[in-house]
Amino acid sequence: MRSLIVEDDFTSRLLLQTFLARYGDCHVAVNGKEAVEAFRIAKDTGRDYNLICMDIMMPEMDGQTAVRQIRALEEGEGTMSSSGVKIVMVTALDDVKNVVESFKALCDAYLFKPVDTAKLLGELKTLGLVSG
Numbered sequence: 001m002r003s004l005i006v007e008d009d010f011t012s013r014l015l016l017q018t019f020l021a022r023y024g025d026c027h028v029a030v031n032g033k034e035a036v037e038a039f040r041i042a043k044d045t046g047r048d049y050n051l052i053c054m055d056i057m058m059p060e061m062d063g064q065t066a067v068r069q070i071r072a073l074e075e076g077e078g079t080m081s082s083s084g085v086k087i088v089m090v091t092a093l094d095d096v097k098n099v100v101e102s103f104k105a106l107c108d109a110y111l112f113k114p115v116d117t118a119k120l121l122g123e124l125k126t127l128g129l130v131s132g
Contacts, residue, residue, distance in 0.1 A: 001129050002042070003027070003051045006035040006066065007090070008058045012113060016053050016090065019117050023130055024050075031058040032066030039070050039085070043077075049085050051129055053120075054107070056091040056098060063089060064098075067105040081106040086127045090115055 001024040007013040008030050020026045027049075029035040035054065042049050052070070056063040067087055074084040088109040089102045099110055109123045124130045 001025075001050045002047065003053065004029060004035060004038055004042075004049045005053050006030075006032065006058070006063065007053070007055045009055070012055070012090070012115065015115055015117075016120075019115075019120065020051070020053070023124075032061030032063055032069075034060075035063075035066045036061070036069045036073075040073060043073065051124070051127075052085055052087045053090045054087055056089060056093050056102070063091070064101055064105045067102070067107055071106045086129060088120070088123055088127075090120075 003020045003026045005013055005016045006029045007016065013028055017026050017028060027038060029038050039049060054063040054067060071081050087107045088111060089107045090111050090113060092113045094112050102110055108127055111119055
């Protein structure tokens with residue numbers, strides 16, 4: 001599994017990176033702008049990401065905007081979001097408005113910080129990214 005962690009907070013980034021590295025390659029972006037560029041490069045080189053863990057509140061470009069741009073890139077290639085990269089929003093924002101906006105942007109799951117790795121593992125299993 002190839003993962004991209006998009007997170008501006010060092011501690012959250014480190015937690016996710018340590019956890020996801022067990023399952024394969026794990027890259028990091030510190031904002032939505034970097035995430036879209038990393039996604040584009042991965043696509044162009046044939047090394048697509050299977051999973052993106054996306055924070056919402058970040059400098060330069062927020063996570064919801066980045067998700068919309070990533071989904072637009074997929075759509076431009078003829079890939080529907082249901083068969084594209086799996087995107088899990090990982091954020092401290094637990095209000096209904098942000099949850100709804102994230103799913104409108106076509107994320108696949110939504111987890112609250114601090115990240116419970118057991119819940120994240122459950123989502124990875126549900127999304128078919130890991131077995132067991």
